[in-house]
Amino acid sequence: MNLAVKFYQDCHYCPAGMPKHWPAEVIELGEGTELPEGPWLLMTKEQYEEYRATHLKDYEAYENSIMPVGGLKRALALGTEHSKHWQRIRQWLGLA
């Protein structure tokens, strides 16, 4: 299976903080190799899956940065009382 892959760096709608090298759009080409017009890269399905697995940690860092639970996780992991998130948790619990 061949794929046409476009990355966020080539998309007009790249969200702030999204890794530019993360795949944004895919079109399945079957056995074909003809790419659509524009900044598309030809990859096999295996290459694509391997690429995503290799760069997944970059996407997860972005996802954690935009999810509220990411802030909570970081606050608990860091355990610092000066953390903005930790302060909010303490306020919510009535401890600050």
Next chain:
Amino acid sequence: MGFSKPSAASTTSDAMKRFVLTEHFCTNNAGGNTNGTAYSGGGDCSTTTASSVDHPGVLQLSTVASSTATPTWSGGSLCYKAGNGALSVDFVFHLPTALSDGTNTYQIYCGFGNSTTAEPTSGAYLTYTHSLNSGNFVFKTASASSRTSLNTSVTAASNTWYRGKIVFNSAGTEATCYLSTSMASLGSALGTISTNIPTANLFGTQISAIKSVGTSARALWADMLEVVKEFA
């Protein structure tokens, strides 16, 4: 006639083998009868206007006079993953009386999704806007914000009811899409996607009308949504 002791196998609840969640929007609560939530997003979500004899219980997702409204019905965003048994969503929706155009631009998303304001980053869904695939419906899968598109040949028609269905296979390796204007028959599959299947990322169900240009109201109707999971 006496009672016999049930075998171990028969004591397993059917709910542990098959999960079914059906929403018919037969309520004054725009969130529906299940655990869904309606997000007006600057528009309006209402169940009181569009029901008919053929479509009892209809949720209207209207953009009202906003150019940026995102009215969405969400059946949760962290409910499902593909794999370990077939997972499907069956849904019935009605396109607005006017199609999307350059003056009043909107995009709809129906199916499995995880957003209450925008295109899903995890799921499998049908989408339509006039500038995409010449105004024909597009079937998409999404996993961790990477999306695969499959152009369909089904033309979007204004003021028309559609029945759609999306099925993840048991292994969670592919998603297949159906779409028909017939409520009785889905017909043949429009196509199958085997990349960006959300096996690691959770998603729920989503029906959205996302407005981006123009202040004329556009109303997407949703009549029914049913999720079925057959545990492997």
